[in-house]
Amino acid sequence: MSAPLSLxxxxxxxxxxxxxxxxxxxxxxxxxxxxxxxxxxxxxRNRFMTQRQQPELALLAVAPAYNGFLISHRQRPDLLPLFIPFAATPDRTLFVTVWDDILWAWRGTPEADEWLAEALGRPCRLVYMSDMVRRDVEPEFNPEGQLVSFADGYPFLLAGEAALADLNTRLAEPVPMNRFRPNLVFGGGAAYEDDAWEQFQIGEVPFRAVRGCGRCVLTTIDQHTARKSPVGDPLRTLATYRQAENSTLFGQNVTGPGRGRLRVGDAVTVLSRK
Structure with missing residues (x-):
């Protein structure tokens, strides 16, 4: 009998x-x-930057700090860590492009832009999404009118430990969960059982598993060294058995209630299945 599901x-x-x-x-x-x-x-051009085109972004580590976070370069100890507050001030705005969305954003500080340009070896700007900005989850899967941040398309990404364990049995070199950058990780249950979930709750907070998450080349980038896998794993191996609708799937795109609090150790309860 499998262990109970938990966060x-x-x-x-x-x-x-x-x-x-x-x-x-x-x-x-x-x-x-x-x-x-x-x-x-x-x-x-004010277009979003990701590890897909700039794998060196993986070298910028983020750590919590009081009322914000610190960015440091994993291979540049000469660069003192950069403090960023959790929210920007509305002094300067500009329009930015994320996939097909054009959104206005608040600018970070010139000092932050200079630090990041030095760290990455190219010009860039740091921008912030205000609560006043409306960016919707893709409409065909969004009857509730859910919002999303600068994430690719959904407010939450869920992945299971059993799925990662199963994948790692198929790989020459196992990979950690950070290759998939989930927000929510659950333990217990069978590998990929979340494929069938629809309504579920974590503790007392309800969620909806909308659809499987199609994975990209980012999964092939070591999140500590920024090096790409020479054989294209884990994406290459996933593609041999996790293909659906021209996507290679791992984890679930999830929407939520808009409020609540989660704690590691909370029970995960499946309420309905697809």
Whole structure:
């Protein structure tokens, strides 16, 4: 008999495509976990930057600090850590592009832009999503009118420990969960059982598993060295047995209630299945 389902990991990524960190508890907001992916790096054309095109973003580690977080370079001890508050001030705005969405955002400080440009070796800007900005989950899967931060498309990403364990039995070199950058990690149950979930709750907080998460080349990037796998794993191996609708799936895109609080150790209860 499998172990009961429970929340075993909670992860925040304050800046999209930079490093993340684990927390013991987190507040649920209308856009996802509080402080998750509210900051974004954009290039000279104000288009979003991710590890897909700039794998060196993985070298920017993020750690919690009082009322904000610290960004440091994993291979540049000469760069003193950069402090970023959880929210920007509305002094300067600009329009930015994330996938097909054009959104206005608040600018970070010139000092932050200079630090990040030095760390990455290219011009860039740090921008923040205000609570006044409306960015919707993709409409065909969003009858509730759910919002999302600068995350790719959904406010939460859920992944199971059993799924990762199963994948690692198929790989020449196992990979950690950070290759998949989930917010919510659960333990117990069978590998990929979340494929069939629809309504579920964590503690007393309700969620909806909308659809499987199609994975990209980011999963092939070591999150500590920024090196890409020479054979394209784990994406190459996943593609041999986790293909659906022209996507390679791992984990679930999830929407939530817009409020609540989660704690590591909370029970996970499946309420309905697809």
């Amino acid at each position: 075993t990991g909670l992860f925040l990524y304050p800046v999209k495509s930079l490093g993340g960190y684990a927390v013991a508890e987190a507040e649920v907001t209308p856009r996802g976990l509080r402080h998750d992916r509210r900051w974004l790096l954009v290039d000279e």
